[in-house]
Structure formats: structure tokens, C-alpha cells
Amino acid sequence: MNAYLAVIIGSLAGSWLLGVLSNILGARHMPPNPPPEFADAFDAQTYAKSREYARASMRLSAVTDTCDTLAIIAFILAGGFDRLDTAIRALDLPPLATGLAFIGALTLAASLLGLPFEAYRTFVHESRFGFNTTTVRTFVLDRLKSLVLTVILGGPLIALVLLFFEHAGPLAWLLCWAVAVLFSLGLTYIAPTWILPIFNTFTPLEDGELRRALETCARQAGFELSGIFVIDGSRRSTKGNAYFTGLGRRRRIALYDTLIKEQSVEEIVAVLAHEIGHARKGHIKQRLAMGVAQTGAVFFLMSLFMSSPGLFAAFGMERISVYAGLVFFVLLFTPVSLVLSVAANAISRAHEYEADAFAARATGNPGAMISALKKLSASSLTNLTPHPLEVWLHYGHPPALDRIRALSAFSS
Numbered sequence: 001m002n003a004y005l006a007v008i009i010g011s012l013a014g015s016w017l018l019g020v021l022s023n024i025l026g027a028r029h030m031p032p033n034p035p036p037e038f039a040d041a042f043d044a045q046t047y048a049k050s051r052e053y054a055r056a057s058m059r060l061s062a063v064t065d066t067c068d069t070l071a072i073i074a075f076i077l078a079g080g081f082d083r084l085d086t087a088i089r090a091l092d093l094p095p096l097a098t099g100l101a102f103i104g105a106l107t108l109a110a111s112l113l114g115l116p117f118e119a120y121r122t123f124v125h126e127s128r129f130g131f132n133t134t135t136v137r138t139f140v141l142d143r144l145k146s147l148v149l150t151v152i153l154g155g156p157l158i159a160l161v162l163l164f165f166e167h168a169g170p171l172a173w174l175l176c177w178a179v180a181v182l183f184s185l186g187l188t189y190i191a192p193t194w195i196l197p198i199f200n201t202f203t204p205l206e207d208g209e210l211r212r213a214l215e216t217c218a219r220q221a222g223f224e225l226s227g228i229f230v231i232d233g234s235r236r237s238t239k240g241n242a243y244f245t246g247l248g249r250r251r252r253i254a255l256y257d258t259l260i261k262e263q264s265v266e267e268i269v270a271v272l273a274h275e276i277g278h279a280r281k282g283h284i285k286q287r288l289a290m291g292v293a294q295t296g297a298v299f300f301l302m303s304l305f306m307s308s309p310g311l312f313a314a315f316g317m318e319r320i321s322v323y324a325g326l327v328f329f330v331l332l333f334t335p336v337s338l339v340l341s342v343a344a345n346a347i348s349r350a351h352e353y354e355a356d357a358f359a360a361r362a363t364g365n366p367g368a369m370i371s372a373l374k375k376l377s378a379s380s381l382t383n384l385t386p387h388p389l390e391v392w393l394h395y396g397h398p399p400a401l402d403r404i405r406a407l408s409a410f411s412s
């Protein structure tokens, strides 16, 4: 077997196996009663429901992962890439259009394959536990909007990458890096005003006790906010959330209407203080710097591997091309992506502890953050006792119990 093919199939199968193993271990890692810290937030019925939700989510993700992995391996072994390439070349399009058609067809196929699973997750799985509020109309419109955005934003970026690798010689990876970084900064900059409002309505938070408390908290933390907005999260789910968007002075905080409905003023202030903690502790800049470094490394490695004849032989390709090399490199990168995402999750979990500590100190009220976490856990039926392998693989936030224990240290 071709060495590249062995690495690719091996790592696809390996990452599938790790995922399924974490689901099996996770399903057995649930004690009959909630941890004592949650005794006041989870009654017996809620706790039983949270265990059932976690188990059903694990089953669903095992089925989805299995289908995805089987589909991609079957496509590779059946010579799907070469068949697609031959069919698109037969259209006799200009070189750039041929490359875009190849990548576009694969992207479309992958999203069509994922569609039934997304629909099932939204309308059957989430509905069964009372979370889903998405209408069929919103679901369909969301997909269409995403598709249009992918084409008009992703299309030109891919086109530039293809052109650079085709014509710019050994410096191509540097040009791709520069363009990709500028593109992602630009996207972050325009997201709050141009992209996010396509999916949600942002309403400035009305004047009142909550707004004044949030403004006081930001001022005391020495943090400039360009706006406090309420986002209609209830259009899709009953689960609450909050996040910052934008860069520099365009930074704004978005609070889900579902969060405002269920949390008290002091709890929402604690959530804001936590988000400010991420900015004040430099997490946002660190994340940005890591993203920039990673993008550079990916393009550099891509430039080394993407035209290797062995890589094309692995997929049974008759002809070498930049566009197929790009796709094959992404597959070859699977094991490295897995390692990078585990590392990124570990860093993110460390950041969450730091932001919690910042919120506890800034508000002088760790109890508010603790009760916010408890309410959020109960209303979204969070798995209170995830298996360490699940946390290691998938958790960008520490389990709520660990956060509450760390916060409790500030109370005494």
C-alpha cells in the first residue's frame, strides 16, 4: 500500500476509533446521583434527563462519525477523486474554473451528506429534549445563507490560493499565508455588522437595571464596550449563551435573549466579567497569534507535500494538479489537525479558568458566577461528569463541576 494512503486511511480510522471510544467510556461514566455541588440545581428528574440527553448525544455523534468516516474512505478507495477530476476536466473549463469546480463539488457533496444528520439533530434529537425552536423555514434559510456566504467569501480566497500555488513559485506559501491572515482579520472585523445580522437580529439592550449594571462592571474593569446587544437566540434553541464579537473599538457583547430570561442581573454581570477577563488576560490576542502561526505552518507544509507524485498515486490520480493537491494535503493533515485541536482545547480550558478567576476578583462575587454556571448547566442539561477522554478530545471549556470547584476557592 502507498505510504501516504496508509497514513490517511490509518488516521481517519484512528480518529474515528478515538471518538467512538470516548463515547463508550462517556456513557459508562455517569454516577446515579449528581455531584453534591449540583444537588440544589439538578433535581432527580432533571439529572435523569441530563444523563439520557448525554447518552443520546453520544449515540448520535457515534453514528454521524461512523457514516462520515465510511463515506470518505469508500470515496477514496473507489477512486472517487480521479473520477470527479476526469468528469470536470471533460467540461474543458479554464484552469482556475476547473480547480474551483473540483473543490466546490467536493464541498457541496460533503455538506449534502451532512444535511440529514443536521436535520435529525435539530428536529428529532434536540426537539425530544425540548431545546429546539428552529422552524423548517429558518433551518432551510440558514443553509442557503451559509452556502451563499461560502461561495462569495470562500470562493475568491480559494481562487487566490490556487493562483499563487500555480504561478508564484517557491514564495507561494508566503503569499497564501498573508492573504489568509488578512482575510480572517477582515472577516472578524466585518462580522458584527455584516455577517452575524444575516442570521440573527441584534437589538441594543434597553436602558434599565441590567444595562446599568453591565456598564458599571465594564467601567470598573477598565474595559471599553462599543455596545451591549441582545441576540434572538430563542429563534433556534432554548439554550443560553453570550459572546464578544468584533475587534478593537468595534468590540461588542451579545447576550442571548434566552440567557437574559433565565439569569439574574448579578449572574449576567458575572458572565460579562468572565468575557472581559478573556480580553484583559490577552486570550483573544493569543488565540489570534496562534491562528496566524498555524496558518503559516499549514501553508508551508502544504507547499512541501501538495505536488508529491506519491500523494497523487495514493488517490489513483492520472494527473497532478494544484487543486487536487490542496484537498489531498488536507486529508494527509488529519493526524496533525487532531493533535492541534487537542492542544488548542487544552489552552482554551486553561483560559476559561483564568477568565473565571478574573470574574470572581473583578465582581468580588464568585457566588454569582457559580450560580450562573449551575443554571446554565441545568437548563441545557449539561453532562456533569464527562469522561476525561471526552474532555481531552472535545472540551474547549472545563466541565462545569471543575469550574465551580475552582471558583469556590475564591469564596473562602
Ligand SMILES: [Zn+2]
Pocket (backbone or CB within 6 Å): 274, 275, 278, 352, 355
Ligand atoms: Zn470563556
